[in-house]
Amino acid sequence: MQTIPISNVKITRRQRKELDSEEVEALADSIERWGLLHPVTLRRKDNGLIAGFRRIQAHLALGRSEIEFRYHDELTDIEVKELELEENIRRVNLTWQEEAQAIAEIHSLKQEIDPEWTTSKTAEFVGKSTGTVSTAVSITREAERDPSVWEAKGVVAAKNKVDRKRKIEARKIRAASVPETGPSAEIKTGDAAELILAEPDEEFDAVVTNFPFGVDLEFKSGERPYEDDETYITDLVMGMVPEIYRVLKDDSWAIMFFDIRKMTYNTFMAQTYDHRDKVSRRGMGLKRWCEEAGFSYVSMLPFIWVKPNKRQGLIGNADRGMVVAYEAGIFAAKGDPTLNVSGRQNIFVYDTLTTGERDFSVEMPPDLCDELVRMVCYQGDKILDPFAGSGAIGSAALRRDCNFVGFEIDPERAELGNLKLRETRNE
Numbered sequence: 001m002q003t004i005p006i007s008n009v010k011i012t013r014r015q016r017k018e019l020d021s022e023e024v025e026a027l028a029d030s031i032e033r034w035g036l037l038h039p040v041t042l043r044r045k046d047n048g049l050i051a052g053f054r055r056i057q058a059h060l061a062l063g064r065s066e067i068e069f070r071y072h073d074e075l076t077d078i079e080v081k082e083l084e085l086e087e088n089i090r091r092v093n094l095t096w097q098e099e100a101q102a103i104a105e106i107h108s109l110k111q112e113i114d115p116e117w118t119t120s121k122t123a124e125f126v127g128k129s130t131g132t133v134s135t136a137v138s139i140t141r142e143a144e145r146d147p148s149v150w151e152a153k154g155v156v157a158a159k160n161k162v163d164r165k166r167k168i169e170a171r172k173i174r175a176a177s178v179p180e181t182g183p184s185a186e187i188k189t190g191d192a193a194e195l196i197l198a199e200p201d202e203e204f205d206a207v208v209t210n211f212p213f214g215v216d217l218e219f220k221s222g223e224r225p226y227e228d229d230e231t232y233i234t235d236l237v238m239g240m241v242p243e244i245y246r247v248l249k250d251d252s253w254a255i256m257f258f259d260i261r262k263m264t265y266n267t268f269m270a271q272t273y274d275h276r277d278k279v280s281r282r283g284m285g286l287k288r289w290c291e292e293a294g295f296s297y298v299s300m301l302p303f304i305w306v307k308p309n310k311r312q313g314l315i316g317n318a319d320r321g322m323v324v325a326y327e328a329g330i331f332a333a334k335g336d337p338t339l340n341v342s343g344r345q346n347i348f349v350y351d352t353l354t355t356g357e358r359d360f361s362v363e364m365p366p367d368l369c370d371e372l373v374r375m376v377c378y379q380g381d382k383i384l385d386p387f388a389g390s391g392a393i394g395s396a397a398l399r400r401d402c403n404f405v406g407f408e409i410d411p412e413r414a415e416l417g418n419l420k421l422r423e424t425r426n427e
């Protein structure tokens, strides 16, 4: 391989951009260990640098004064393509999608030439970490099957999406072999307001549900589990309450989580409020809607689910607001039921699930669901969760040997929920 004194290479001002010193050091280490895998590329007429400024810097860092090179006209077509891609990656303002695609393309080009080629070699070649390269490769491969991967907010969100899809596919294959035995459990996909109309009167022994709250929620990853319109959700829940009452058997319980601000009413306001006025009905809150629907007893004050491990989810200004580490709910009785436990405090202390443990961002922990189900159900009962999410209540129902029906408007969550139900049977 021909070499040239580095001082003879012509480098333009544009090429002399600031380099990350750690990157240069890492490259220098690798060159010392393995040698220079890729000679720099020069223009024949004036030894102008076409590609390889980082490699030159790494050589200088190693105290070397000469570097291996090739002229651009000596490159094969594939090498020219590689060069373009490599240059592409150096461009500023590259979107994360463009960068991931370019890295993945370089990687597959290299693998075509050399089947032994590894992600760490591509990492060295493009000056990125091995993790960045494997993420780019897996996102790009998945996007060939499902282009919606590119719609993610950023590379981290896309990677999470791809990892989740893979995990779910593997789970589906395993779950397909589980025989359907024991109590029945199913999540139906669709709008709860419509699906509940098809359920017969007095069909269920309990309703346990976590209503949508009518608030928008966005996580740091850019994931948006909710974009709820407050009026729509309020009217939806207001309309669901009488239906929930209708489908419950006599002497049964409904446990309902809801936005605490939409839960209780002001006793004085209750004396004057006009039942026909929709606006004031909305403001009366869940407790009042339950009473209007016919529930004989509704928790005097909401119960609270305390989440000690909650570290994220500030309200407003981080210096003034606090992390919201609880949710609220109420128990509503149809007829004259009793709880299966007496004198329990109205706080439930359960950690939320970690990202790795849950299928769905607001999935309720199994221990909490188990306790709630135990409080209001017996073996063989039939439980409804009209807002089933990914089936946490349904799984608790199965663990209690109860039958379960769920509704869920989001098809992906419903599918995951049904998968979880099958897996619960297998536990």
Ligand SMILES: C[S@@+](CC[C@H](N)C(=O)[O-])C[C@H]1O[C@@H](n2cnc3c(N)ncnc32)[C@H](O)[C@@H]1O
Pocket (backbone or CB within 6 Å): 190, 191, 192, 193, 209, 210, 211, 212, 213, 236, 360, 362, 363, 364, 386, 387, 388, 389, 390, 391, 392, 393, 407, 408, 409, 410, 413
């Ligand atoms: C608070 S989450 C329930 C979480 C669930 N308990 C779990 O642990 O996974 C509320 C769910 O209601 C669903 N939802 C919202 N509007 C709906 C509707 N009109 N019909 C059915 N489901 C709906 C949302 O997609 C969301 O999954």
